[in-house]
Amino acid sequence: MRLRTVLAGLTAGLAAVTCLTAAGPAAATPPRGHATPPSGHACSPHVLVDRFSDALDKTTYDGTFIGNFSALAVDRDGSLAALEDRSALVTLDARTLRPERVVPLADEHGAPLDSEGLVVEGDGTRLITSETEPAIRRHARDGRILDRLPVPSSLLVAPAGRAASNLTFEGLTLLPGGRTLLASMEAPISGDASDIVRFQTWNRTRGGHFGLAAQYAYRADARLGVSEVQAAPDGRLLVLERGFTAGVGNTVRLYLADPRHATDTGRIENVTGRPGVRLVTKTLLADLAACPSLGATAKQPQPNPLLDNIEGMTITGRDRTGRLKVLLVSDDNQNAAQLTRFYYLRVRV
Template sequence: MNRFLLILAATFFLSSCGSVRNWGPGNKGISDIRSLHYLTSVEIPYNMEFRETVVGGLSGITYDHRKKVFYVISDDRSEHSPARFYEVEIGGWQRVPQVDFKNVIFLQTTTGRQFESRAGFLETLEKGKRPKYNTPDPEDIVYIPSHKGFVWVSEGELDSFNGVKMLVHPSVNLMEAGGRMLYAYPIPKQLKFGDVSGPRRNSAIEAVSLSPSEEKLFFCTEEPLIEDAPSLDSYDTGFVRIYQYRNTSRSSEAFYAYPLDIPNDPSIVHSDRKFGISALCALSDSTLLVLERAFIPGEGNKVRLFKVELKTENRVRTRKPLLVEKDYIPLEKSLVLDFNTLEDFPIDNIEGMCLGPVVDGKQTVVFVSDNNFNESQKTIFYLFRTY
């Protein structure tokens, strides 16, 4: 079965669906979101199978306002099933909401081939061949209405096996609705792996979002670049770079320095006190929701949602590391929601976030958690609305 009823976690349910917001040129975005009201959540069974794939590792979500369907991408590096994303319906808003998996689409190269798994690459190596490693680490996805396709981002890979380097730089990719990649956006050289600079492994490009006008595309790394926070001790003052692109020309316009939170307890050792950005959600050309999360041993998951306004004075113009060059104004963030303050909330490793439909005159926001294909973690869809 592919349809699952909710784990009831709230007594309030939406009564009727309103009109769907139109995206595209001229859309200035939604009204300001100051707080969110938790409705309920849906848990997907561990290792659920759908069309011969394992559902898990859901790390990004996006919404097609015209078709009224969601798309969720798995961060599976083609290990459990080929790299993929799913088409999902969230229905029953008038009764008890439910999640229904409708389709699976496999990520493909520009030639239309599915991406090889890490295991397949290693097997080829053992046969004495030297293939080029190209397995992506998909992390987030956003629907592009005018293109009727998607942009997805990959953290890439930086590893080695028996002296053979396994290197795939982080990427921002445009693909057709059917999954075939068309091209990769040009990204700053600072986002490519290096020995003493660039992103850390598993902390590279993590989140992507499109503004309602379709004018701006935003993406960011999960954690600071090496040159912006060379040691764990510098995380407390390090910044994540949020990049702003002009979507139509696929060209970089600016980047901003975003300050990460740290856990409240200063006694926690530095190695366990890292927050990272797991998702972005553009409310307009200049307003973003930013989702931060951390896992702290003995305490579990910590998840916080912030809002930032991207102002001209916040644009960083230096090419130097952010810890060296201080002639910039970091973004100021305001707390929208601390998930850990919610009662009876099944918090987990929340990684995906997007705007859903306008329901009963209220904007909905949907989150999804990544179970890392681990039985001790859960795949959960969380439903919220604005006040």
């Protein structure tokens, strides 16, 4: 989501930082065989931060601005797919972050997309959310639209539905087994409690299509919205919550959530947190403000100069101790006061 559109009561814009890690752009390359980061890299008992890279900040490739990243995914050839929320999908070298290809995106009428969530399937098909309708479309590798998934009427942007503009499908993930797709709303819909967001799922049907399935309710922290969700190998979810307070900076928290015993809220008009509706359970893994700053600096007030407008997340594998290797990216909104930054985490779930 672009920062000029924010959660109710919040001010648009997040802090920026300008320095690279001490190793510079080469910090994007992990040390071979490195299993335990140096002491002092712990954000919490569950999360370690290895390093960060600003190598792509305010860069261009083949005449295209590289930034505005809202989602990440690992492609089938091992490269990184980085989704720009201004209608482009960028292929990056997973080791160096060097851009290799840019594919423009558009809707059925050729209009640009506010593209926010991304899944890359095993056959190379791209599932991409658009936040303005909202919509989820299946795209070929060249950007052609193959299909469009159904969306419950309540999740459409008002007046067609009950969602607020630019606060809809921010996260997207495919659950283990590849049969169920899950999209996370960024903010509540009208009629729900002010801290409840909906998670919608679809089940795969014939021909690679998806049909509507269960819906769940997730309670976000006060004044935070859900900016990304990724399925862990055991079916639980990594959920990224994000917010901003003017003069203070941004808050970014990583949760482990479990929807497997939650109530299907698809037929519940208003979710208020009342007894009888089992919400998605969640456990805090780390408040990223508690991470070591790793030498980062910020131009604006921040609780930790390492932080920025973090929107994208993907799981890239496991280390030798079994921790998940998680890659995050911030959305710079093509703004001189913000930054495109990649964060390399290890998460024990």
